[in-house]
Amino acid sequence: MYLQGRIAQDMYTRGQDYNIPNGYAPIPAAPTGFINGSYTQDVRRFRERNYDFLLGANRKINDFGVDLTLGGNQMYRRMEYNSVSVTDFVQRGLYTILNGRIKDPLYSKTERKVNSLYGAVEFSYKSLLFLNVTGRNDWFSTLAPANRSILYPSVTGSFIFSDAINKLPNWLSYGKLRAAYAEVGDDNVAPYSNVLYYSVNNNLFPNPSGQLIPVGGINASQIPNADLRPLRVSEAEFGIELKLFNSKIGLDVSYYRKITNDQILAAQVSDASSFTNQLINVGRSMNKGLEMLFTVSPVKTTSFRWDVSANVSYNTSEVLQLGLNPADTVISVGGGGGRFVKQVVGKPIGALYTFLYRRDDQGRQVFDANSGRPLRNNFDSYVGNVLPKYFGGITNTFNYKGLVLTTLIDFKLGAKMIAGSNMNALRHGLHKRTLVGRAEGYVIGDGVNPDGKANTTKSDIQPFYETPNVLGVNEDFVFNSGFWKLRQITLGYDFTKYMKNVKFVKGLKLSAVANNVLILKKWTENMDPENIANISDNETGLDFWTAVPPTRSIGVNLNIKF
Amino acid sequence: MKNIKTYLLGMLTVICMLSSCDKGFDELNVNRVDPTTLDAQFIMNRAIIEATYPDNFATLQMLTYNFGIVQQIITPFGSSLSGGNYNIFNPGNTTPVWTNFYRNVLKQTVDAVQKTKDDNNRTNLYNEARIWKAYAFMILTDTYGDIPYTEAAQGFISGTIQPKYDKQELIYKDILKELDEATAALDASKPTSSGDILYGGDIIKWKRFGNSLLLRAAMRLTKVAPDVAKTYVAKAVAGGLMQSNSDNAALRHTSLFNNWIAVHLTAREKANFYLAQPFVDYLKNNNDPRLRSIAYRHVGAKSGAEQAAPRTTSDPALQIGMPMGYDDVSIKNTFATYGVASLYDYSQVNLNTILKVTSPEYHVTYSQTQLLLAEAVVRGWATGDANQLFQSGIRAHMQQMAEYDASAAISEPAIQTYLTANPLNMSTAYEQINTQYWVASFMNGPELFANFRRSGYPALTKNPYPGSEITGDFIRRLPYPDSEIITNSANLNAAIAVQGKNDLNTRVWWDK
Structure with a gap:
């Protein structure tokens, strides 16, 4: 029996500063006596x-073992953000906030807490059969008091049948079956998503007689939701692990x-509601697949x-x-x-x-x-899914007397994307199609033409190729986003064995590494x-x-x- | 046993600490930095400021559609700048009226209405907010026709995220009723606040603004419901209209709250927008002193970089408007005809007068009001001297030039010379009045577009661009934003079924 208590802290402070330099053309000229630019x-x-x-x-009683743990955790996270941006300067070339004409300060602070209690019991029999049962309750500070508690269990069992059954063929060196059912809760929402907040503008506006007056208003473009519930994931998994022919071949499938x-999710809403998004708990989705x-x-x-070594995942x-x-x-x-990326009932996510x-x-x-x-068309159309069905990697390792060559090929397959960089090339006349x-x-x-007769109208070339972008017609650039890449090659040699007589050196290894070597397909x-600029999940x-x-x-x- | 007891006790304490007994857990999810409410006056102030597009790209709606359709400012460039210049649909630029007025102006205005409606000490602010709300909806419905109105801007208040569309006829009737009631309910004997940025809490001025806006809304219906128009014109006149330029509803931009059209045209789009030939020629042919105030040209400029000081001139005789109907390639064919060195050599809006970043933007002016009243008199809906009102309207706009910049000011003798040369001729009264309204509304995009459609004046010729998408001579309406297809398609489709095709051709109700 043991009791353990821990306090851990993780913290960082990160300062940044950046400017738009004096004389940059796409920003307006500064008023007389000032130099344009900005600094943050x-x-x-x-x-x-x-x-x-x-x-x-x-x-432990004979062949049976019981392992019991109970625990609790409190996670507290705080983020503060301070910034001052200034626009236009008094002195040329001096990028400081004191030298700025318009000063825009910003401050925000968010706090969140998750309290948890959990327990786990593991039963084992002869190191062959394991059963693991857990229960956990979380309380999220970000959610409504009535909804913020969630209790979720898990059960995992595994059975090493190669050790339990004696009459297995020789080529089977190791075999294990496992099955699991688990639930997990989470609050994927920012703090303060429950209330509408206001803000006061940094600068005052003069009334007709010159008196400076505050300006302010609703600060959010997202409709808050005071009734959000935690999300709950329920997952069932079955797996088998085999080692064959003296462990020359290994297979792990689940x-x-x-x-x-x-x-x-923040669902997009009609602008006519005065907001752009509404936070909602959005129903149910299913993922299933194989991992090998x-x-x-x-x-x-x-x-x-x-x-x-090859790993492949298939997910729908x-x-x-x-x-x-x-x-x-x-x-x-x-x-x-x-x-657009949408969630549509009956279709895959994304x-x-x-x-x-x-x-x-x-x-x-x-x-x-x-x-x-x-x-x-007057409506948009479905052209595919953005999340890959297959992904994985193949690693080959060749070892000749300590000289080791490793190659990694990886792949993602079965998804679509809009390769819109081409749209930029098209509208600027840089794409091959514009020839x-x-x-x-x-x-x-x-x-x-709309009347059904063959089109004979000559369109000026420039507006013709600008039209798809103007109209948001991206169908020419919907592509399979899959790839096969030779991601890495490493060639190395371990010199440790020649270092036995060298004091202080316990190991020496030299290797040459090449990354992103080749796009195979x-x-x-x-x-x-x-090579995409959007990294948000919602814009995959x-x-x-x-x-x-x-x-x-x-x-x-x-x-x-x- | 004793050990176990200690453990259990310790555990219970920890459990208690972690779960329900955790003091401060409820308070943790309270934002200590941002307020959860504000004074309605300050909210109203933001609504007023945001009605003039506090954003670079949103101003492209006015620049590419409104100003281009009425042939005052044009760009030869396409792609993200296409619109009225080619008479084509460009969803990027048809959308900003919708997004800015619903998301910004109405969000704040409706909140100000909500916060003051039951407050007896703030009836004036309440009615000011109602007037501003009616104004915002007027710009929306004039631009798009049938729009979400009764259920709109309620995302937070009632949770309506897919508002239904109302017919413009119903919307206009309600706007007229709202303007009439709210203006009448303004009461100088009740509390008011100098914290109002539009008029400093001057209720008399607010009343004049409300009635002048009511006159505008009423006159919008001359084609479709003259009886309704006549009734409300009478109410507006009886209530008291603007008396001078000091009554103008304007946002007087500062060096901190810029005029964003100016920001955009002094920076990113500096070399891309030009004064259109019909506008320059009209001013030039009539020896209009306003041309000198509005225009400048960089004689002989062969690139954007050459549009600089030694070449700059405001001499009216040297101004050359860019002809309608060309793109940045075909415009080359016009250089010899008009004697310009390049497209960069055509006249532009003067960035030292009308479009300084601190230049005011006008919503409703005394000049516009006098001109509309002149038309009402010609129609027999109001009493007065139409010629005198007509000339007073022109004079007011010429005097307004001084508010942009001292160098744009027009002297009284120059005004007098122009007025003497341009009296109102009753046989061409509608054309003269509305052509002057077109000049007087320069830089006011939504109003230019609306009054041109309503009155049919100025008598512009169709933009001859060969790749036009429209079936008639002019764009009659802007299509709904694509975002409505994504977020509100059932209501959108119902509206399209009633109003007609969602394109640039379908006329709004008052434009039938």
Whole structure:
């Protein structure tokens, strides 16, 4: 029996400063006597404290063992943000907040706490059969008092049948079955999402007689929700782990099915409500899939060894229910420029939508009779899913007398994206497609006019290629976002064995590493599918502005242990 | 045994500390930095400021559609700047009226109404907020036609996130009723506040503004409901209209709260927007002294960088408006005809007068009000001397120039010369009055677009751009934003079924 108590603190303070330099053209000139530009100085202060205790006891009676633990945890997290931005300067080239003309201070502070109590019991029999039962209760400070407590259990069992059954064939070196059911609760919401807050403008506005008057108002574009519940994930998993032929081949396969209830999302609402989003617990979604790890050592001699390890995941999902009533079947979570990610009942999580070109019943593209430019549908359409169905990696390791060569190939497959960087190229006449009509100075779109007659209208070339972006028609650039990449090659040698006589050195290893070596296969035009500027979850699959491209790096790694 | 007891006791204490007995757990989720309410006057002030687009890109709505449709300011450039210049649908630029007025102006205004409606000491503020609310909805419905009205701006108050659309006819009737009631209910003997940024709490001025706005709303219905228009014109006149430029409803921008059209045109879009030929020619051909105040040109400029001081001139004789109907490629064909070195050589709005970053933006002016009243007199809906009102309206706008900048001021003799040369001729009264209204509303996008559609004047010729998407001669309405397709499609489709196609051609109710 034991009791353990811990207090842990994690903290950081991060200061940043940045400017828009004097004379930058896209910002307006400063008033007479000042120099334009801006400068921001900010500081983030973060602190997380965890208090926990654990009470444990174990007992062994013959072949049976019982291990009992009870515990509790309190997590307290605080983030403070201070910043001052200034616009226009008195003195040229002096980027300080004191030198600024307009000063805009900002301060925010958020706090959250999660209190938890948990217990676990593990029963074991002869180190062959294990059963693990847990229960946990969390209280979230961010949620409504009536809803903020959630109790969730888990049960896990495993059975090492290779040890239990004697008459197994020789080639089976190890075998284990496992099954688990677990629930997890969480509050995926920012503090203070329950109340509408106001703000006072930094600067005063003069009334007609010059008296300076405060200005303020509602500060939120999100409708608060005082009744949010914690989300609850229920997951069932079955798995088998095998080692075959003297552990030359290893296989670990598991199947899981996960239901997420009451996910908290900021659903886009009509602007006519005066808000852009509403926080809601959005029904139910399901994920299921297979995860597999396969290892094999095809060659194993005293001087040479080749190991292969491959992991593959397959995942599908479905949105089962949304919103507060059955009629809510679609919510939009992110997007713009005709590119949207939505959650749609009956479709996988992360449905990609965009506007399509208008086509007639025979599938011919329709062009405006007068302008000659393409027309679009009055509604947006589903064009795929943004989350990959398959992903994984294959590692090959070759070891010849201590000289080790490792390669990693990884992949993601089965998802769509809008490779919108191409849209930028198209509208600026930089895309290969804009060569059509360049010699003539006009384009005659291949299709029909709204009256069904063949389109013969010459469109000026520039507006023709600007039209898809203006109308938000992204269908030309919906691509499979999958890829196969040779992610890494490492060649290394361990010199430790030659260092036995060198004092202080316990180990020395030298290796050469190359990262992002090669794209073996991709489907996106003119871009790496991973080269995207949007990193928000709600904008997965939506690309538009060009991001800084990923770089290939080659380096040498010297690892010395003393 | 004793050990176990100690453990249990210790555990209970910890459990208690962690769960329900955790003092401060409830208070932790309270934001200590931001207030949960504010004085309604300050909220109203924000609503007033936000009615002039406190944002770079939102001003593109006015720049690319309103000013282009009425042929005052035009850009030859396409893509994100396309709109009225090519007569095409560009959802990026048809949307900002909707987003700004619903999300910003109405959010604050409706909150100010809500906070004051039951407060007997703030009836004046309450009625001011009602007037501002009616004004905001007027701009929305004039732009889009049928819009969410009765259920709109209620996202927080009633939780309505998918408001239904109301017919413009119903909306206008309610706007007229609201303006009439709220203006009449303003009472100078009741408490008022100098914290009001529009009029400093001057209730007389607020009343004149309310009635002048009522006159505007009433006159909007001349084509479709003349009887209703006539009734409310009479009420507005009886209630008392603006008396001078000091009654103008304007946001007098400061060096801290900038005029964002000016910000955009002095910075990112500096070399992209030009005064349109029909506007420059009208002012030039009539020797209008306002041309010198409004325009400048950088003679011989061959690039944006060359649009600089030694070339700059405001000499009216040298102003050349950019012809309608060209893009940045085809515009080359006009250089020889008009004697310009490049597209950068055409006249622009003067960034040292009308469009300084501190230049005021006008919502309703004495000048506009006098001109509308002149038209009402011509129609026989009000009494007075139409010519005198017409000239008073022109004079007021010419005098207004001095409010932009001392260098834009127009002298009394110059005004007199112009007025003498341009009396109101009863046979062309509607055209003359509304063409002057077009000049007097320069830089007021929504009003320019609305009055041009209502009156049919000035007599502009169709923008001849070869790639136009519209079926008639002019854009009659802006389409609803794409976001409504995503978030409010059932109500949107119901509205489209009633009003007609969601495009640039469908006329709004008062424009039939």
